[in-house]
Structure formats: structure tokens, C-alpha cells
Amino acid sequence: MKKTLLLLLSFVAAIGLSAQANILENGDFEAWENNLPTYWKSASTASSATLSQSDVAHGGKYSVMIKNTTSNKRLAYKEMYLLPGKYTLTFWAKAASEVKASVRPGYAIVAEDNTIDSNGYNYGDFADNIEDWAEVTHEFTLEETTRVCILIYNTKSDSKKNIKWGDVLIDDVVLTSEDGGIDTSKDDSTPKDYTPTGDGSLANPYTLDDVRGLSSVSKVPTEAVWVKGTVCGSLKNNAIAETPEVSNIALGTAEAWMGVALPAESDVRAALNLVSHPELLGKDVWVYGKIQTYFGKPGVKETSSYSLDGATVGIHTATTTATQGRTYDLQGRQAKAVRGLYIHNGVKVLR
Numbered sequence: 001m002k003k004t005l006l007l008l009l010s011f012v013a014a015i016g017l018s019a020q021a022n023i024l025e026n027g028d029f030e031a032w033e034n035n036l037p038t039y040w041k042s043a044s045t046a047s048s049a050t051l052s053q054s055d056v057a058h059g060g061k062y063s064v065m066i067k068n069t070t071s072n073k074r075l076a077y078k079e080m081y082l083l084p085g086k087y088t089l090t091f092w093a094k095a096a097s098e099v100k101a102s103v104r105p106g107y108a109i110v111a112e113d114n115t116i117d118s119n120g121y122n123y124g125d126f127a128d129n130i131e132d133w134a135e136v137t138h139e140f141t142l143e144e145t146t147r148v149c150i151l152i153y154n155t156k157s158d159s160k161k162n163i164k165w166g167d168v169l170i171d172d173v174v175l176t177s178e179d180g181g182i183d184t185s186k187d188d189s190t191p192k193d194y195t196p197t198g199d200g201s202l203a204n205p206y207t208l209d210d211v212r213g214l215s216s217v218s219k220v221p222t223e224a225v226w227v228k229g230t231v232c233g234s235l236k237n238n239a240i241a242e243t244p245e246v247s248n249i250a251l252g253t254a255e256a257w258m259g260v261a262l263p264a265e266s267d268v269r270a271a272l273n274l275v276s277h278p279e280l281l282g283k284d285v286w287v288y289g290k291i292q293t294y295f296g297k298p299g300v301k302e303t304s305s306y307s308l309d310g311a312t313v314g315i316h317t318a319t320t321t322a323t324q325g326r327t328y329d330l331q332g333r334q335a336k337a338v339r340g341l342y343i344h345n346g347v348k349v350l351r
Contacts, residue, residue, distance in 0.1 A: 023182060024077060024150065027091075027173035029053075029064045037064050042076035042149045043218060044114045045293045049073035049154065054169055058092040058133050063171035065096050066154040072104075075170060077150040079110050085180025086141045089124075089150060091173040094133045099166030101130040102155035105138035107148045113212050115297045118238060126155060130168065145183050150175060193217060200225030202286060202307060208252045211291055215298035220291045227251070227260075227300050228286045228310070234274050235259045238296045244274035248294075251285070259299035260287050268303050286310050 024039070031038040032053055041047055050067040057063045066075050095101040106123035108116050124138035142148075152173070157164050194213035198206040205226040206214070214220050229251025233240040240254050247264070249272055250257040262269035274281060289303035307313050 021176070023080075023082075023087075023175040023177065024173055027175075028060045029057075029062050029171060029173075030060050032062070039078050040064070040075060041078060041218070042108075042110070043079055043215070044076075044108065044110045044116050044149065045296065046074055046076035046108045046110070046116060046149050046151060049075050051075065054096070056094070056096075056169055058094070058169075058171035060171075063094075063169045066103075066152070066168050066170060068099075068101070068154050068157055068165050068167050070156055070158070072153045072156045074151050074153040076108070077173075079114070079147055079149050081145055081147050081183040081186040082142055082177075083180045083183050084142050084144050085177045086139065087175060087177045087180055089138045089140070089173070089175050091136055091152065092133050092171045093127065093130050093136055093152075094169045094171075095131050096167035096169050099164060100128075101168035102126055102128045102165045103130065103136060103168055103170070104153050104155060105136060106151045106153075107140065108151055110147050110149055112147070113297070114215060117296065121151070123151075123153075128155075133171075142180065145186065147186075194219065198226075198228075200227075202226045202288075202310065202313065205286055205310075206291075208256065208258050211258055211298045211300075214291065220298075222290075224288055224290050224302065224304065226286055226288050227258075227291070228284060229258065229260075230284050231272075231274070231280045231282065232257055233281065235295050244278065246273045246275045249274060249280075249285075251287075258297060259294040260289070261294055261299070261301045261303055263303060266304075268306050272306055283308070284310075288313075 026038045029037045036051060050073065052065045054063045054065045055061060064075065066073055089105050093101065093103050104123050104126050106121065109120040110116055122140065127134065127136045152170055154168050155165050194217045196206055196210035196214060198204045198210055200206050200221060205228040208229050211227060231249055231251060232253055233250050234245035234248050235241055235250050236245055240250060240257065246269065248262055249260050251260060252258055262273055272280065272285060286307040287300055287303050288305035289300040291298060292301040293299065294301050305313055
């Protein structure tokens with residue numbers, strides 16, 4: 001009788017576990033689109049891994065392989081709103097070669113503009129020395145409805161510490177909760193469309209909202225475009241810097257900004273950096289570059305040109321008494337000219 005009761009309780013427990021539906025779609029990696037597993041693409045910077053399909057599977061026909069590099073590379077699920085509750089994430093991992101693998105599960109808190117701040121990543125324990133298929137489990141609790149993406153990262157190799165991990169296969173990822181789940185009233189797992197106000201030309205440049213909107217629906221142009229904004233400072237440690245930085249400017253406001261990289265030894269840096277040109281603070285500028293993640297948010301990198309009036313493109317000619325007559329090196333720093341190439345009154349000169 002006692003043995004029968006124990007068997008019955010075990011059966012009931014098994015039913016309870018199976019009744020918890022998997023919150024994630026395509027956790028078995030059977031569906032693929034454009035060489036990526038369907039739904040496994042974050043709109044934020046969380047997706048950082050090089051992924052490929054493998055026919056070595058724990059269940060079904062396919063698994064996903066995460067390539068190992070010298071930095072932690074993340075497999076990330078699409079953003080979703082999860083209700084308060086306790087969650088259990090389980091998956092199976094296997095070394096893709098004779099080199100052992102290491103993985104770490106977790107999740108990231110993703111803001112509405114698809115950015116993740118420095119405290120937004122939350123991880124569980126490392127699972128090291130993986131060879132054959134091994135189950136990995138991570139539990140976490142959310143105190144309030146939170147927009148998250150589920151993460152699994154392939155731990156980086158470190159030659160200086162003589163640590164070598166290999167590529168890893170991931171399969172059968174399951175997220176369950178007895179008291180939580182997806183908040184369907186807020187769920188934005190299906191990306192919304194976005195129509196920019198500009199077209200990326202000098203005459204009709206993209207705005208800060210355009211840059212963020214296009215990034216949120218993964219419609220960022222691959223080529224360089226024109227972007228316009230108001231200079232609100234420069235950046236350091238993912239925030240507006242207290243003192244000007246020479247390497248970048250921020251466009252927007254102190255609360256909502258995008259970073260613009262000013263490449264070293266370029267006319268763009270010499271003309272736009274706030275160390276040399278504090279008069280640009282609060283002024284509109286047009287920059288030409290590629291929309292990419294910069295300082296943790298959508299911004300502009302590989303900046304190759306600029307304009308101060310939306311019409312004239314070229315080297316900035318100083319017009320204020322604060323900068324007139326000063327000489328700058330190609331880093332944009334004020335300098336005493338000896339032999340070499342400099343910027344003087346906004347023009348390159350050889351001395």
C-alpha cells in the first residue's frame with residue numbers, strides 16, 4: 001500500500017511538471033529562417049553570438065551551435081514581458097568538438113528602446129567541462145512585470161589564463177513557471193513596424209527617434225546615412241560626461257541621447273569634438289555614418305562626414321572668437337604647431 005501511494009504521488013508530480021507549458025517557442029531549434037533559429041534574435045545588443053544549425057541534436061533533427069571566441073557570446077531569445085513569479089530555465093548542452101565547453105544561463109532586462117543598462121544582465125552559475133549532452137538548470141524570480149530576453153552564453157576562452165573552451169551545441173530549451181508567464185496585454189514579441197520620418201539623406205536626415213525606431217524592428221540600413229540631432233554633450237561610461245570628451249558627441253537630451261563616434265585623426269573629430277568646440281553645445285549638427293550600437297544604445301559609428309547647416313558638407317570653419325586663430329592636432333586637441341599636419345581656423349595646414 002505504501003509503495004502504491006509513493007508511485008501515485010510520483011505520477012501526480014510528473015503530471016504537474018508536464019502541465020507547465022514551455023513559455024518559449026522553437027526551443028527545440030527545429031524552425032530556421034535566414035540561417036537563424038526562428039524567434040532566437042533579440043532586438044537589443046543581447047544577441048552577440050555567431051550561430052549555425054547542427055544536425056547533432058538532443059531531440060528532434062537540429063540543435064544550434066554557438067561559436068566560441070575570446071569574448072562571451074550570447075544566444076538570446078526575442079523580447080517578451082514576463083509576469084511576476086518564479087521561473088525555471090532548462091536546456092541541454094554538448095561540446096561541438098573534442099574541446100570541452102562552458103555555458104552560463106540567464107536573462108537581460110530590456111528597456112522600451114531596446115537598450116540594456118550595465119546592471120541589466122542577470123546570470124546563473126557556470127556549467128563547465130561539458131562533453132556529452134548535459135542538462136543545465138537556472139531558476140530566477142521576477143518581482144514585477146519585466147521586459148526580458150532569455151540568454152545562454154558560450155564562455156570565452158582566455159589564453160592569458162590558459163583557459164580554452166570550445167564551440168557548444170544547445171537544444172531543447174524550456175522556460176516554465178507555476179505562478180508567472182507572458183503578460184499578453186503587453187507582449188511585443190512580434191516586432192512592430194516602424195516608418196521613419198527621414199530617409200537618411202542630407203536634405204531629409206534620420207532623427208534620434210528614427211535611429212531608435214529602425215533599431216527596434218531590425219531595419220537598420222547597412223550603408224552609411226545622414227542623421228541629425230542637437231548636441232547635448234559627450235559620453236563616458238554610458239552616460240553624459242561631466243567634462244567634454246574628444247572621441248565622441250551625444251545628440252538629443254540628457255535623458256534621451258545617441259552617441260556619435262568621432263574617429264581619431266579625422267576632420268570630423270577636429271570639427272565636432274566639444275573640447276575644441278564648446279560652442280557646438282546646444283546646436284544642431286548633421287553626421288554621416290553607420291547606425292550601430294554605441295555606448296550600449298543605437299548610435300552612429302564610422303562617422304565620415306558632417307554638416308553644420310544641413311546643406312554644406314566639409315571642414316568646419318571656426319566663426320567664434322573662442323576658437324578663431326587656434327591650432328589643433330588631428331585628434332582635435334589644441335596644440336602648439338611644430339612640424340606636421342594641423343587644423344588651423346578649420347583648415348588643414350602643413351607646417
